[in-house]
Amino acid sequence: MLAPEIEIDRYRHRTTKVVAIVVGLLLAALAGRLLHINTALSPKLTAMMKSQQQSRSVLKARRGTVFDVRGRVLAGSRELPSVFVDPARIEDVTETAATAAAILHLDPGEVEDRIRHSAAPRFCWLKRRVPLAEADALQRTTVPGIGLIDESVRHYPQETSAGQVLGFVGEDGQGLEGIELAHDAHLRGTDGHVWTVRNVRRQSIRASEDQDRRAADPIDGGHVVLTLDSVIQGFVEQQLADRVQEFQAESAVGVAMDPRTGDVLAMASYPPFAPAEYDRYTPAMRRNRVLTDMVEPGSTFKPFVASGALTQGVVSRTEKIFCHNGLYVIGRRRLHDASPHGDMTFAQIVAKSSNIGMAILGDRMGNEAMHDIVRRFGFGEPTGIDFPGESPGSVLPLSMWTSYSTSSVPMGQEIAVTPLQLIAAFCAILNDGVLLRPRVVRALLSPEGKVLQEFAGPDPVRRVLPTETARYFSQEVLVAVVNDGSGRRAALPAYQVVGKTGTAQLPYEDRRGYEPDAYVASFVGAAPAEDPRVAVLVMIRKPNRSMGYYGGVVSAPVVREILAQTLAYLQVPPRTESAAPGT
Numbered sequence: 001m002l003a004p005e006i007e008i009d010r011y012r013h014r015t016t017k018v019v020a021i022v023v024g025l026l027l028a029a030l031a032g033r034l035l036h037i038n039t040a041l042s043p044k045l046t047a048m049m050k051s052q053q054q055s056r057s058v059l060k061a062r063r064g065t066v067f068d069v070r071g072r073v074l075a076g077s078r079e080l081p082s083v084f085v086d087p088a089r090i091e092d093v094t095e096t097a098a099t100a101a102a103i104l105h106l107d108p109g110e111v112e113d114r115i116r117h118s119a120a121p122r123f124c125w126l127k128r129r130v131p132l133a134e135a136d137a138l139q140r141t142t143v144p145g146i147g148l149i150d151e152s153v154r155h156y157p158q159e160t161s162a163g164q165v166l167g168f169v170g171e172d173g174q175g176l177e178g179i180e181l182a183h184d185a186h187l188r189g190t191d192g193h194v195w196t197v198r199n200v201r202r203q204s205i206r207a208s209e210d211q212d213r214r215a216a217d218p219i220d221g222g223h224v225v226l227t228l229d230s231v232i233q234g235f236v237e238q239q240l241a242d243r244v245q246e247f248q249a250e251s252a253v254g255v256a257m258d259p260r261t262g263d264v265l266a267m268a269s270y271p272p273f274a275p276a277e278y279d280r281y282t283p284a285m286r287r288n289r290v291l292t293d294m295v296e297p298g299s300t301f302k303p304f305v306a307s308g309a310l311t312q313g314v315v316s317r318t319e320k321i322f323c324h325n326g327l328y329v330i331g332r333r334r335l336h337d338a339s340p341h342g343d344m345t346f347a348q349i350v351a352k353s354s355n356i357g358m359a360i361l362g363d364r365m366g367n368e369a370m371h372d373i374v375r376r377f378g379f380g381e382p383t384g385i386d387f388p389g390e391s392p393g394s395v396l397p398l399s400m401w402t403s404y405s406t407s408s409v410p411m412g413q414e415i416a417v418t419p420l421q422l423i424a425a426f427c428a429i430l431n432d433g434v435l436l437r438p439r440v441v442r443a444l445l446s447p448e449g450k451v452l453q454e455f456a457g458p459d460p461v462r463r464v465l466p467t468e469t470a471r472y473f474s475q476e477v478l479v480a481v482v483n484d485g486s487g488r489r490a491a492l493p494a495y496q497v498v499g500k501t502g503t504a505q506l507p508y509e510d511r512r513g514y515e516p517d518a519y520v521a522s523f524v525g526a527a528p529a530e531d532p533r534v535a536v537l538v539m540i541r542k543p544n545r546s547m548g549y550y551g552g553v554v555s556a557p558v559v560r561e562i563l564a565q566t567l568a569y570l571q572v573p574p575r576t577e578s579a580a581p582g583t
Contacts, residue, residue, distance in 0.1 A: 060152055061189030062447075064221035066166060066179055068230040069263075069442055075166050075180065075275070076155045081135040081148040082128040087118050089145035096143050100126055103137045128171065129153045154180075156275050162233050163273035164288040165226075165387075165440065177286060179224060179441075180275075182388045186444055189221030222452065223445040227263035232256055235565045236266040239558045240538070244270050247543035247554055253289045253419050254539075254558070256566060259427040259532045261458050262436035264385075265566070291390045294416035295539065298504030299353045299486075299551070300522050301412030303473060304425055306350050306361060308373030311469050314364040315346055321357055323349070328356040330407055335359055347477045351485030353501060359407035367401045370409055376464045377425040378435055379417055384461070385438040393417045412504060423537040426524045430474050430498075430532045431458075433465030474498055479529050490525050490556040492564055494574035498532070499525025499559065501551035506542070517545040521554035527563050533572050536562045 066075035083104060090096045097112035104111075104127045111126060118124035127134075128151060135148055154169040167178020175184030236254040244252050256266040269289045273281050287293075309315050326340030337354050349357030362370055374380070380395030394416040401409075408414045420438060428435040437459040444453045465473075478498035481487040486501040502522035505514040521543055526535035538555040548554050 060173070061191050061218040062152060062220040063154065063169070063173060063189065064187040064223040064445075064447065066187070067223065067225045068228050068233075069226060069265075070229060071225075072230050073157055074162060074226065074228070074230065076157065077152045078155050079150045080129040080153045081132070082151045083126040083130055083135070083138060084147050084149060085115055085118075085124050085126055086122050086145045086147065087115050087124055088122055090115065091144060096145060099141060099143050100138070100146060103134055103141075104130060105134075154276065158230060159276070160272035160274045161230060161237060162228055162267070163275050164269045164286060164290075165228065165267050166275050168275040168278035168286070176278075177388075178275075178288065179226070179387070182386065183224050183441070183444070187221045187224060189447070190219040192218035220447040222447055223449065224441060225443040225445065227258075227265065227440055227442045228267065229265050231569055232562075232566050233266040233268065235562050235569075236268045236536075237270070237272065239561050240268055240270040240540075241272075243538075243540060243554065243558045247540065247547050249540050249544070249554075250542035251289070252538065252540045253293070254562070255290055255419055255423050255537045256562065257423050257427055257438065257535045259430040259526060259535045261456075262424070262427065262438045263442070264438055264440045265534065267440065288387070288389065290419045291385070291387060292418070294391055294393055294418055295520050296415065296504040296507070297412040297417050297422055298502035298520070298522065299412055300422060300426075300500050300502030300524050301415070301417075302350055302353065302358050302410065303429060303478065303500055304373065304377045304379075305358065305365070305370060305410040306346070306477075307429065307465055307469055307473050308370065308376075309361040309365050310346065310472075311373075311465055312365060312369055315361060317346055317472065320345055321349065321360055323354050323356045323360075326356070328359060330359065330363075331403070333404065333407065335407065347480050348485075350477050350500075351480035353481075353486045355411050358410035362406045362410035367406055368398060370406070371395075371398045371401060373464075374409065374415070376435075376462065377428060378461065379415060379421055379425065383418075383420055383424050383438050385420065386441045386455075390420070391418050393421050412502065419537055419539055422522075423524060423535055425464075426500075426526070426537070427535050428464050429470050429478070430526055430535060431470075432467045433463055433470035434458075435461040435464050437461050474526075474532070475529055482525070486550075486552040487523060487525065487556050489552055490523060490560045490563075492527065492560060495527040495563070495567055495572070496529040496575055497525050497527045497560065497563060498529045499523055499556070501556060503549060503551045517549075518542050519545070519549040521549055521551045523551045523555035523559045525556070525559045525563065527567060528572065528575055530575070533570060534563060534566050536566075538562070 063077045065073055068074055093112055093115050097115060098108045101108040101111045115124055138146060152173060165178055167180040168176055169180050170176050175181040236256055240252040240254050252270045254268045257264055267290050271285060273286050278286065320343040323341040323344050325342055326337045328335040335356050337356050341352060341354055344354060344357055374395055379393055382390045382392045405414055424438050439455055442455055443451055446452055478500060479496060481500055482491050482497045487499045490497050490499050504520045506518040506520060507514050520539050520541050522539045524537040526532040536559045538558045540554050543549050543554050
């Protein structure tokens with residue numbers, strides 16, 4: 001039997017060997033783990049380290065400017081501070097929320113709730129694009145976790161002017177309606193970024209030197225030049241506002257166009273809309289009604305059918321047509337004129353706006369020929385203007401026209417048009433019978449102001465009338481409307497005005513028939529007759545019937561004032577006797 005000392009030595013020896021083996025295995029495993037970390041896991045861990053020590057900051061591109069045709073700023077951008085918090089750095093959420101809320105004029109409970117339930121652990125917006133006074137007050141506080149970031153805010157220096165045309169920009173700088181939406185890709189530009197190294201408090205201490213994380217400079221957005229002239233826009237908007245208030249009307253639209261080019265000089269809807277405060281307005285108030293809203297044109301439509309009848313030879317300039325002394329019976333239908341007339345010439349039928357005379361012309365033309373001229377003038381399809389949301393209007397297929405259509409369409413019934421379609425078609429008569437595509441964008445510029453794309457000169461769609469017919473209409477028939485007919489209130493002493501009145505009932509929106517005492521009073525006119533420089537359309541919706549509702553009473557004086565102001569502004573020489581139409 002071995003001595004106890006020998007047994008103890010053997011036990012210790014075996015224990016030492018086991019411990020050594022275990023330690024060796026552990027060291028081998030650790031070495032293997034380190035090797036795995038330094039090889040297979042190295043890219044992932046390096047990325048994690050960089051994500052904790054480095055952060056990517058977006059350098060916002062500056063949104064481009066929208067100018068009017070003479071270079072006046074309609075929409076621009078400026079920098080305002082936005083307030084955020086880093087919830088991880090806040091020591092006392094309740095105290096921080098109370099401090100921030102008092103300065104930013106917010107509810108403390110809502111601010112505290114927003115911080116405590118932030119979707120991101122290190123970032124939470126408190127208030128975006130704050131006044132400079134509030135930002136300065138926040139910077140003077142010593143509360144940790146609150147920070148400021150400069151953000152670009154859209155600025156509209158002319159406030160509500162051309163609001164429905166310009167549209168607006170959302171919180172994150174994206175165009176949502178109007179020109180801001182139509183040319184968002186050009187205006188927005190491309191954001192840049194920079195990587196910075198941050199300390200344990202997430203404060204930026206220097207730019208990153210990581211070659212894989214290079215900075216990228218932002219590319220500012222380009223600029224857009226419109227055909228609108230803000231001075232003429234102001235004329236139209238002021239006249240619409242005054243007339244709506246005077247006649248206690250519901251709303252109004254107005255358009256001014258250069259008949260020679262199709263350039264839209266003004267496009268207005270009343271009530272106005274302020275793009276900088278878009279969230280305060282309903283979608284209906286933000287809508288550009290000149291392009292979207294369809295109405296029966298009433299008697300403003302008569303020149304298009306009448307010129308088609310003359311072109312097709314179913315009537316001559318000198319023929320006299322019996323207008324049945326104000327009452328004309330077609331089958332079971334009874335047509336009336338506002339004033340009874342006997343024999344009238346072709347020009348008098350248009351000038352006096354005779355429903356009976358137009359019904360007789362429609363019957364002579366027939367539905368097929370009439371449908372053709374209506375479509376040739378562009379009704380029933382979008383004009384193709386460079387603007388989103390345009391309505392095509394409504395012209396029923398020929399197969400759906402009836403015997404009632406034969407007399408209704410010449411009076412501007414059974415169809416619906418947009419104001420833009422109506423003035424574009426009217427300008428086709430003024431432009432020697434050639435229909436032009438309307439235009440609201442004149443040029444696209446680079447961020448440095450270099451012209452990238454220019455849209456100048458007329459863009460013909462098709463010939464609608466022979467030149468001789470168009471000139472006869474613009475220089476004689478439409479002149480007679482103003483001098484001797486229903487448009488006398490549009491006359492100007494210094495310029496010969498041409499035009500056409502219209503008064504249309506408003507149909508119910510949800511059922512057949514017309515609203516009682518609900519009308520659209522319209523006038524479309526231009527001057528000077530010998531060489532029209534400006535065409536203007538005004539439509540006033542639901543004027544107070546007791547105060548007046550005819551287009552010649554309500555809208556013709558508005559067009560007269562807009563023409564007078566615009567022609568003087570454009571320095572168009574007044575007429576002389578030798579320049580009078582028909583001489």
